[in-house]
Amino acid sequence: MRQPVKIVVWGTGQMGTGIIKLVLQKEGMELAGVISARKEREGMDVSGVIGADKPIGLAVSTDAARTLAAVKPDVVLHATSSRVVDAFGELETALGAGANVISIAEEMSYPRYGSADLSDKLSATAKKNKVSILGTGINPGFVLDLLVIALTGVCFRVDSITARRVNDLSPYGPSVLRTQGVGITPEAFHKGVADGSVVGHFGFPESISMIAGSLGWEIERIEQTREPIVSQIERKTPFVTITPGLTAGCKHTGIGYMKGKPVITLIHPQQVHPHLADVTTGDYIEIAGNPTVSFSGSPEIPGGIGTEALAVNMIPQIINAAPGLYTMADLPVPAAIMGDVRKLIGGK
Numbered sequence: 001m002r003q004p005v006k007i008v009v010w011g012t013g014q015m016g017t018g019i020i021k022l023v024l025q026k027e028g029m030e031l032a033g034v035i036s037a038r039k040e041r042e043g044m045d046v047s048g049v050i051g052a053d054k055p056i057g058l059a060v061s062t063d064a065a066r067t068l069a070a071v072k073p074d075v076v077l078h079a080t081s082s083r084v085v086d087a088f089g090e091l092e093t094a095l096g097a098g099a100n101v102i103s104i105a106e107e108m109s110y111p112r113y114g115s116a117d118l119s120d121k122l123s124a125t126a127k128k129n130k131v132s133i134l135g136t137g138i139n140p141g142f143v144l145d146l147l148v149i150a151l152t153g154v155c156f157r158v159d160s161i162t163a164r165r166v167n168d169l170s171p172y173g174p175s176v177l178r179t180q181g182v183g184i185t186p187e188a189f190h191k192g193v194a195d196g197s198v199v200g201h202f203g204f205p206e207s208i209s210m211i212a213g214s215l216g217w218e219i220e221r222i223e224q225t226r227e228p229i230v231s232q233i234e235r236k237t238p239f240v241t242i243t244p245g246l247t248a249g250c251k252h253t254g255i256g257y258m259k260g261k262p263v264i265t266l267i268h269p270q271q272v273h274p275h276l277a278d279v280t281t282g283d284y285i286e287i288a289g290n291p292t293v294s295f296s297g298s299p300e301i302p303g304g305i306g307t308e309a310l311a312v313n314m315i316p317q318i319i320n321a322a323p324g325l326y327t328m329a330d331l332p333v334p335a336a337i338m339g340d341v342r343k344l345i346g347g348k
Helices: 014-025 045-050 064-071 084-095 116-128 147-154 172-179 186-195 204-213 303-313 315-320
Strands: 005-010 031-035 074-076 101-102 132-134 157-168 219-228 245-256 261-270 281-292 293-297 323-326
Touching: 005 014, 005 064, 005 084, 014 031, 014 303, 031 045, 031 064, 045 147, 064 084, 064 157, 074 084, 074 186, 074 315, 084 101, 084 116, 101 315, 116 132, 116 323, 132 245, 132 315, 147 281, 147 293, 204 219, 204 245, 204 261, 204 293, 219 261, 281 303
Parallel strands: 005 031, 005 074, 074 101, 101 132, 132 323, 157 261
Antiparallel strands: 157 281, 219 245, 245 261, 281 293
16 A cells, blocks of 8 residues: 655645644545744644644644655645635645645636636646646535536536525634625725625636536626625624624625526625524525426535535545646545545556
8 A cells, every 4th residue: 555645734724724633634644744824833833733732743834845845745735815816826836846736725616717827827837747736615616516516417408507505604714704894894895895805705706617617608797796794793703703783794696697698696695603693504506497406405514614624535536637727527526535545546
């Protein structure tokens, strides 16, 4: 049997630390490095980052190039940013070091939509170094795109798709809460939407493009709207206190049009502790066609855990893939790794 799969986790925020914890639990994986942008974490034992009781014996590094050169990882699990343009330099560095890469940057789920030139460069770098790169996550990457695509597989014909994800923002860190416009006035929310500081959900154009590409549809335009969800009660997370009258989250809608008609509608109301406002979370997919398909699940598939799991569970698929740039629609479907990951990996 081959040596353990060497993993480097790049990013020590909420998602990065969750990914680290999961890697440490998996048989056949070796956490060989952790890279952080936070200078104060240089040299810190990883246990201090993830809140473990006992030292792990691995120090956090803020020098990515040095770490990658020393470790020579099989896979880099990348969890630092949402946009392709922000992640590009880090992804190029990891690929250039000869590592396969799985990124949870939302725009990496279908990077060609908004960053065709950078996508071409990432693909070329991956092929040059004989490695592969994938963007994944709970959404985009699974619930409102890959799962939708899978459900259309039983259809003779698809006329339109409407999918909705109602979820809880409370597990997320300050960067996500900030981009969702949480804890500010409705006026500040609308101003943030106008100036780009309040983004809402990252990934609707990517999800719509992934679905359309799989169905052979040509989407002519995508429209998006963002509305504040104003709290009537106090809500708290470790990072924010929301008093009545402030925003608890964002209702974000994305619509893809073909021949002047809406054919893909994605709706994503996200808020902190929705149960406090008597809102039930869940994932809902309606496919109009022959046959009509209706799928629902409540409560929601947990976003944080789901994203961390997908990043780790796609390791065999990305190692087994031919060199290049991939989306979740291009690779075998994910499955939970419950045994030795090495048994799932072939040659490359």
